[in-house]
Amino acid sequence: MHGLMQHRPLTIPTLLSRVETNFGHKRVITGETTSTWSDVAPRVRRLARVLDHLDVPVGACVGTFAWNSQRHLELYLGIPSSGRILHTINHRLYGEQVTFIVNDAADDVLFVDRTILPVVWPLVSSFASVRYVVVLDDGGDFPLPDDPRVLDYEDLLAQQSGDPLDFAVDDENAAASLCYTSGTTGNPKGVLYSHRSVVLHSLLLLGADVFALSERDVVAPIVPMFHVNAWGLPYAAMQCGADLVLPGPATSPEELVTLLSRHRVTFSAAVATVWRDLIPVLADHDLGSLRHIACGGGAVDDALSSAYERIIGIPLTNAWGMTETSPVVTSSRLATHHAGLTGEDRRLLLGSPGPAVPLTEMRVVADDGTLQPRDGSTPGELQVAGATIASAYFGADSGADSFTTDGWLRTGDVATIDEWGYLRIVDRTKDLVKSGGEWISSVALENAIMADPRVREAAVIGIADPRWGERPVACVVPAAGTHLTGDDVRAHLRGRVASWWIPERIELLDEIPKTATGKWSKQTLRQQLGARRAD
Ligand code: ADP
Numbered sequence: 001m002h003g004l005m006q007h008r009p010l011t012i013p014t015l016l017s018r019v020e021t022n023f024g025h026k027r028v029i030t031g032e033t034t035s036t037w038s039d040v041a042p043r044v045r046r047l048a049r050v051l052d053h054l055d056v057p058v059g060a061c062v063g064t065f066a067w068n069s070q071r072h073l074e075l076y077l078g079i080p081s082s083g084r085i086l087h088t089i090n091h092r093l094y095g096e097q098v099t100f101i102v103n104d105a106a107d108d109v110l111f112v113d114r115t116i117l118p119v120v121w122p123l124v125s126s127f128a129s130v131r132y133v134v135v136l137d138d139g140g141d142f143p144l145p146d147d148p149r150v151l152d153y154e155d156l157l158a159q160q161s162g163d164p165l166d167f168a169v170d171d172e173n174a175a176a177s178l179c180y181t182s183g184t185t186g187n188p189k190g191v192l193y194s195h196r197s198v199v200l201h202s203l204l205l206l207g208a209d210v211f212a213l214s215e216r217d218v219v220a221p222i223v224p225m226f227h228v229n230a231w232g233l234p235y236a237a238m239q240c241g242a243d244l245v246l247p248g249p250a251t252s253p254e255e256l257v258t259l260l261s262r263h264r265v266t267f268s269a270a271v272a273t274v275w276r277d278l279i280p281v282l283a284d285h286d287l288g289s290l291r292h293i294a295c296g297g298g299a300v301d302d303a304l305s306s307a308y309e310r311i312i313g314i315p316l317t318n319a320w321g322m323t324e325t326s327p328v329v330t331s332s333r334l335a336t337h338h339a340g341l342t343g344e345d346r347r348l349l350l351g352s353p354g355p356a357v358p359l360t361e362m363r364v365v366a367d368d369g370t371l372q373p374r375d376g377s378t379p380g381e382l383q384v385a386g387a388t389i390a391s392a393y394f395g396a397d398s399g400a401d402s403f404t405t406d407g408w409l410r411t412g413d414v415a416t417i418d419e420w421g422y423l424r425i426v427d428r429t430k431d432l433v434k435s436g437g438e439w440i441s442s443v444a445l446e447n448a449i450m451a452d453p454r455v456r457e458a459a460v461i462g463i464a465d466p467r468w469g470e471r472p473v474a475c476v477v478p479a480a481g482t483h484l485t486g487d488d489v490r491a492h493l494r495g496r497v498a499s500w501w502i503p504e505r506i507e508l509l510d511e512i513p514k515t516a517t518g519k520w521s522k523q524t525l526r527q528q529l530g531a532r533r534a535d
Contacts (some may be wrong), residue, residue, distance in 0.1 A: 003327045009172035010199035013081040015238040016044055016167070023215070023241035028261055030069045032246040039073060042162025047078035049160035055131055057106050058083035061178060063107035063130075065091045065116045068225045068246040071136045071153065073234055075111055076225070080176040080195065081167040088226040089177040091119045092438060093188075094498040099126040100187050101180045103339035104395050111153065114140030115249045121145060138249055160181075172196035178394060179228055181323035182432060182439035190394030191323050193229070201326040201388045202235035204358050210331045211267060211292060218263055218289070219409055221271035222256060223296070227437070228327040228389055231269055231296060231319075231479035242267075253277045269294040271437030275316060276304055282311045294319055296327070297437045299425065299471050300351035302344055309347060320353035324402075324409055329362065330354045330423050337420065353423040360386035361410070364417050375424055376418030379426050383408040401437040431522075433462030433472045440472050440501050452481045452492045459520040460503070463529065464470075474503040475525055477511055484508065 010487075019026070024038035056062060062079045064086065066072040079086040087105050089098060098120075102110070105131040113136045123134060135144060136153045144150060159209050176195045178190040206213045213219060219242045221233040229235070237244045245263045246501070247256055257278055260268060272295050290312060295304075296319040305315040321327030332354030334341065341349055355361050364372040364380040372380040385408045393399040402410050412430035417423055433440040442460040449458035457477040462470040478484040486506035493502045513524040 004097055007169060007403055009195070010083075011169040011172055011174075011195040012077065012176055012198060012235075013167035013169055014199070015202070015235060016041060016081055016355055019241065023238075026071060026215075026241050027243040027245075028070050029243070029245045030071075031246075031250050031259070033070070035070055040077075043157060044074050044078040044081065044158040045165045046162045047074050048165060048167070049085060050134075050156045051078070051082055051109075053156070053160065054109060056084055059085070059175075060108040061085045061087040061105040062227070063087045063089050063102055063105065063110040065089050065110065065112040065120050065139065066225065066250075067113055067115070067249045068221060068230060069136075069138060069248045070246065071113075071115070071138070072225045073244070073246070076177075076229070076234055080198075081169065083169060083174070085178050085192075088229065089180070090224070090226045090438075091116045092498070092500075094501070095123055097188055101190075102127045102130065104180075104187070105178055105190060113138045113249065114144075116140075116143055117142040124149075128230040130317045136171040137257055140249075158265070172199075177229060179226075179323050182441055187397075189397065191390050192394040193326065197326060197388045198229070198232070198235055200359060200488065201232045201328065202239045204360075204388070205232055205236035205328060206240050207358060209333050209355075210328070210357050211236070211294065213237065213240050213242055213267060215241040215305070217243055217266045218248075218261070220245040220260055220265040220268040220269055221222065222247065222251075222274055223437075226499060226535045228301075228321070228323050229523060231321070231327055233269060242399070250333060253281050257281045257285050257287070259288055260290065264289040266290060267294070269296060269319075271295065271297045271469075272300060272304060273436040274461035275308070276467065279304075279307050279311070280307075287312045290314060292317065294331070295351075296321060298434055302347055302351065302428050303346045305347045305351045306344070315347045315350050315351050318353050320425065322409075322411060324390040324411075325360070325384060325386075328357055329360045329384055329386075329389075330356055335420060351423075353425060355423070356384075359388060360384060362417060362421075362423060364415055372416075374417045374419055374421070376416050376422070379414050379416050380412045381429065382411045382415040382423070382425070384411060385409065433470050435462075435465070435468045435470055435472070437469070438500075442472065445472060445474065445497060445501055445503075448493055448496045449476060449489060451496070454484050454488065454492075455531065456480070457512050457520075459525060461529070463505075463526070465527050469504070472501065472503045473505045473507060473529060475509050475512060475529075477505045477509050513528050 019037040028035045105215040109132045111134045134151045173194050177193045219237045221230040295316040300318045309315045318332045320330040330349045330353040366380045372378040391435045414427035431442045445460045446458045459475045463469040513521045515521045
């Protein structure tokens with residue numbers, strides 16, 4: 001027998017109607033510009049009519065290259081509410097990756113901040129499916145190309161009505177948004193969120209033991225809206241009616257801290273590299289309104305957290321997640337049994353991932369597939385499951401290897417879980433380097449280095465870095481009879497990979513140590529590196 005409750009699909013248009021009906025007066029701030037949801041909602045309807053006017057098919061992907069801004073928020077609402085798929089793209093990726101991503105998603109129209117146009121426009125001829133490039137004029141001075149495909153966002157909006165519109169997304173399982181994650185080998189993979197997963201994730205972020213977001217909060221997502229939907233924070237702020245503060249293109253430490261202080265922000269989230277960059281300017285501003293500062297995407301070290309505790313009075317918290325997991329799966333918190341913790345112990349607990357949030361499950365599995373005990377000391381592969389977690393990848397390569405036969409996501413992280421369900425990440429099996437919150441594929445970098453005929457072999461490993469979290473180190477074996485320097489390798493890489501991928505440290509070796517099966521032994525390399533001097 002079924003229950004007798006109303007079947008109302010969990011969809012993104014319900015978020016729009018919620019903010020408009022209940023929180024019309026609440027603020028959406030971009031840099032110096034303040035609007036309210038009453039201003040934003042009619043613009044979302046104009047946007048939906050623009051998509052109809054441009055004949056964007058229902059179910060098509062619409063790409064965005066944009067900073068955190070009100071206009072990006074309008075795209076977050078208008079694209080999925082009108083049945084299209086919001087595809088946020090990280091413009092910091094290397095050009096070839098951006099081209100792959102746009103073509104893989106078959107984006108029909110792109111919305112691009114004018115400040116990002118210098119990066120996107122040179123690639124446009126490589127985008128097979130894109131019919132229009134709609135420019136969001138955020139103050140950039142890049143000359144608008146004289147091309148019939150280029151349209152102005154505000155002009156388009158002005159031609160349409162903001163009158164009520166019946167957004168009909170009946171199927172909560174319909175695709176709502178798409179985000180690509182770096183593949184360890186090969187191309188980036190798409191994660192396709194549904195309306196249902198986005199709504200459920202926005203609700204779980206509100207939990208008192210997660211971020212405890214409420215109408216009284218002023219939420220500033222510093223994490224980019226092109227990175228896993230800014231960890232779902234814009235949608236969570238809509239659920240609870242919190243004010244939203246968005247930095248736009250102004251992302252220098254001074255600008256960010258000024259924004260947090262001026263708007264009396266209570267909750268903010270960013271990766272460790274960004275939090276670290278803000279430290280020198282913290283003391284110059286009144287940040288007394290902050291009650292929760294979340295750091296995700298990587299570990300929080302005690303030097304970082306204690307700097308915050310000393311200067312603004314609160315430590316950083318940590319959250320674990322992946323693009324595949326919407327992303328938040330854990331959020332650190334002190335439980336009843338941690339009551340006595342103080343000082344560094346308390347900071348370390350809050351700086352590690354913490355327990356699973358509602359609707360998600362975690363397990364740690366040994367190489368032979370057996371479940372590891374929850375004793376906090378027996379590591380294995382972290383696997384996760386839940387309604388906000390991907391079941392397959394988008395596109396031709398569904399990534400079957402990444403999922404277990406019983407439907408759990410294999411994370412590629414090595415972790416322990418303790419008796420209280422608290423997660424700790426101890427290592428990573430995926431061959432990636434995470435630098436400043438962004439991925440560098442070791443394999444792609446190795447291939448780029450080995451494209452140089454002067455190189456016989458190259459292996460890339462990540463090593464800890466005080467500023468970036470990790471940086472790649474390239475271990476290079478020159479071809480027989482060749483003289484090669486680190487600068488030669490860097491010069492070869494320039495133009496072949498994104499500039500921030502280029503290793504500062506390059507080790508010239510006689511050979512790369514191998515495992516018994518002939519693969520590079522990155523573990524041995526890591527041990528060797530301590531003893532060698534960089535080129
Ligand atoms: P995000 O950067 O938003 O977490 P990605 O998909 O880019 O999403 O990266 C996910 C990976 O980042 C994880 O598999 C893990 O290796 C690493 N990671 C994420 N959060 C943490 C954390 N709190 N502690 C340690 N590593 C983390």
